[in-house]
Amino acid sequence: MDIHENARTTPHSRAEMVRRVIEEGASRSAVAKAFGVCCKTVSKWVDRFLAEGPEGLRERSSRPHRLHRPTPGTIVDAVIKLRRQRLPGHEIARRCGVSPATVSRILRAVKLSRARDLDPPEPPRRYEHPNPGDMIHIDIKKLGRFGRPGHRITGSRKSKSIHRGIGWEYVHVAVDDASRVSFNQIHPDEKAPSAVDHLKACVAYYKRLGVAVRRVMTDNGACYRSTAFKNTCRELGLKHVRTKPYTPRTNGKAERFIQTALREWAYARSYITSDQRAACLAGWTHRYNFHRPHGGIKHQTPISRLGLPVDNLLRLHT
Template identity: 50%
Template sequence: MISHRLGLCRSSVFRVLKRQGLSRLHALTPKEPVVRYQWDRPGQMLHIDIKKLGRIDGVGHRILGRQAAKPRHAGWEYLHVCVDNASRMAFTAILPNEKKQSAVLFLRQAVAYYQRLGIRVERVLTDNGACYQSFAWRDACAELGIKHRRTRPYRPQTNGKAERFIRTAMNEWAYARVYTHSHERTAALALWINGYNSIRSLSALGRISPAKWLSVNGNNVLELNS
């Protein structure tokens, strides 16, 4: 042990290692290089994920602070997101849970949305959540002719495009303003996602919007609203 060899107590050694960011064994393991990949055609790979959100029934502790906010638990709702790998065109829906029925419903809604844009979905990538391992999900993918891939365990970065989209949505939509009810937040989502798809310029697309990218690449964008 380090403390024994140096003649120091364990707490002193731990404090020094913690200051250097070396207090855990995993800190000594080199980080895996980030492998970025881009599919050529829209629909070749969709990234799907879910974000748990607290329901809103009045202004909560994020705005008023924990002491001022009234203690209550309004429950949860779940933001299901889907991002096309090639075009970054995104589709979202707020559903009551993350169970297999909601996951399958969202998959069907997403496929229908991309079909309206002239995109045929070939593959989807998800994490290893229970809903994505269910027979209902498997059967829905088979029915729709979609190949399903799951991320490696403990490797959320594999689905990084969905993860990044969720972080952006949280910063610019979910926590960007004060909502007094979940209905207000849901209504704001429709406006935000439309702006993201039709106006926002993305560096990964050469500083153009997902809708513009689809137009430039020969896709007929029929409808941007989910």
């Protein structure tokens, strides 16, 4: 409840006023003098309490119950119609014969005052393929290499020059749409040969888990549009699906996985060098696949969705 900073009374003090008048029999003028308010204020709260009980001592809106000259419904409809035609507020006010303030009030009430409200974002379309291997999402994340802890850990940028020219490394990720089982590798670049090597290793990894990959989804990066990647997909019997340009949410499972990897692996602890960080990727991926509950699959572990026999599961876990 919002109360003015200079308010003389609060619900608690109003209740005390009422108690002194009704229970102690004090005069309203004496109570008003004791609380530093006028007698009319005390009478108001006493009368409200007698009529409504304790609820009558709460704050009320100062908005009038009935407007003196409300805007006609035909004008309101015309304002909304013109706004949906992308007309600005002053033009709508001129055409409808009302003030810009009236137009602004109407548009705020129907949540059309901002330009972005005229084109609301498309609601997310969530999907999940029924079988493991039906769709593998593949993407790449670029990370800077370093020879000592950087400013994220030390908080100082004075040693920035020591990292200059050390280069980059690229994490190629793959996530199964149905189970969320992931496979990740670090390559020195994001060119076609690296993308092809990751694809072959990815298919072989899922095959060891008993999953036959049928389709892969990537963005429109140059390595995925290359002839080498196209030929590799054909050799492996894979259907290659590319996302709609400028629509990263289409490949959302890979995008979301990358955010998880950055938070729980890449930036989760202080690494001495980027090589140490890279060495920890395999262990973190194992934890993600075998031990970490996944919120998108009802807090199951990704490996549990493959339905592997106990013997195979134990063999893969070691």
